[in-house]
Amino acid sequence: EIVLTQSPGTLSLSAGERATLSCRASQTITGNYLAWYHQKPGQAPRLLIYGVSRRATGIPDRFSGSGSGTDFTLTISRLEPEDFAVYYCQQYCNAPLTFGGGTKVEIK
Amino acid sequence: EVQLLESGGALVQPGGSLRLSCAASGFTFSSISMYWVRQAPGKGLERVSGITGNGVDTNYADSVQGRFTISRDNFKNTLYLQMNSLRVEDTAMYYCAKGGVEVPFDQWGQGTLVTVSS
Numbered sequence: 001e002i003v004l005t006q007s008p009g010t011l012s013l014s015a016g017e018r019a020t021l022s023c024r025a026s027q028t029i030t031g032n033y034l035a036w037y038h039q040k041p042g043q044a045p046r047l048l049i050y051g052v053s054r055r056a057t058g059i060p061d062r063f064s065g066s067g068s069g070t071d072f073t074l075t076i077s078r079l080e081p082e083d084f085a086v087y088y089c090q091q092y093c094n095a096p097l098t099f100g101g102g103t104k105v106e107i108k
Numbered sequence: 109e110v111q112l113l114e115s116g117g118a119l120v121q122p123g124g125s126l127r128l129s130c131a132a133s134g135f136t137f138s139s140i141s142m143y144w145v146r147q148a149p150g151k152g153l154e155r156v157s158g159i160t161g162n163g164v165d166t167n168y169a170d171s172v173q174g175r176f177t178i179s180r181d182n183f184k185n186t187l188y189l190q191m192n193s194l195r196v197e198d199t200a201m202y203y204c205a206k207g208g209v210e211v212p213f214d215q216w217g218q219g220t221l222v223t224v225s226s
Contacts, residue, residue, distance in 0.1 A: 035212040037153075044203055044219055045145075045153065050212035088153055095167050095209055097143070099153040 002027055002091050004100035012108040019076040021103045023089035028069050033093035036065055036074045038085045045088065049074060079105070110134035110215045112204050117220030124194050124224070130187040130204030130217055138162070138182035141208025144189050145216075146200035154200075157189065158208055172198075194224045 003026040013019055023034070036049040047056040049065035052072060062077040076083055084107050089100040116128040130142070144156040157168045157178040166178050177190040187204050201221050207213040 031210065033210055033212075037213070039153075044216040045213070046216070047212055047214050050214070056212075056214060090153075090213070092207065092209060092212055095158070096169070097155050097158065097209070099145075099155065102152045 006100035112217035114220035128189040137185040
């Protein structure tokens with residue numbers, strides 16, 4: 001099973017600042033099958049990024065993903081008020097599919 | 109429009125059973141794997157179980173193996189999760205999600221709440 005470790009656990013930033021979230025895998029993720037989701041309180045998770053760097057439908061271009069192998073990054077270039085949420089990475093290259101523990105982006 | 113609508117969540121005593129359903133629409137249900145993902149209060153996401161489009165292959169988290177059974181009815185476009193021998197630690201919001209190996213979870217339901225308590 002691929003274990004995903006996200007850091008930091010909490011990121012305290014102000015609107016307009018840049019957010020950098022990390023996701024490290026315990027083994028190489030093949031096929032670029034790495035996704036990011038965000039979840040706002042009381043809502044279901046929503047797909048942001050798939051294939052390491054591809055934005056899902058309707059996701060603004062301030063969100064970008066990068067990385068390869070075992071190290072991946074989600075960057076939010078300028079935080080908007082609606083971006084304060086919890087972010088999860090997920091590998092879907094092989095079963096069992098696994099999620100990281102999440103990074104909470106909170107208002108400073 | 110793709111929609112997933114879960115139902116069946118409830119308050120149940122330890123040792124009890126529940127069956128969750130997820131009604132799907134807006135896509136070719138039989139061609140895509142489906143998953144159940146749960147989230148305990150204040151916790152992260154946990155993959156519970158998955159099933160391939162034809163229903164032949166299934167997988168389970170160790171924590172539910174032998175107690176939960178995933179199934180699907182491709183004529184009714186519905187995914188199920190039969191949950192037996194429920195434990196307090198099964199308390200969570202249960203989401204169904206469309207996707208699987210090599211396919212991201214591009215659609216999630218709104219969730220159904222399962223509470224296991226005496």
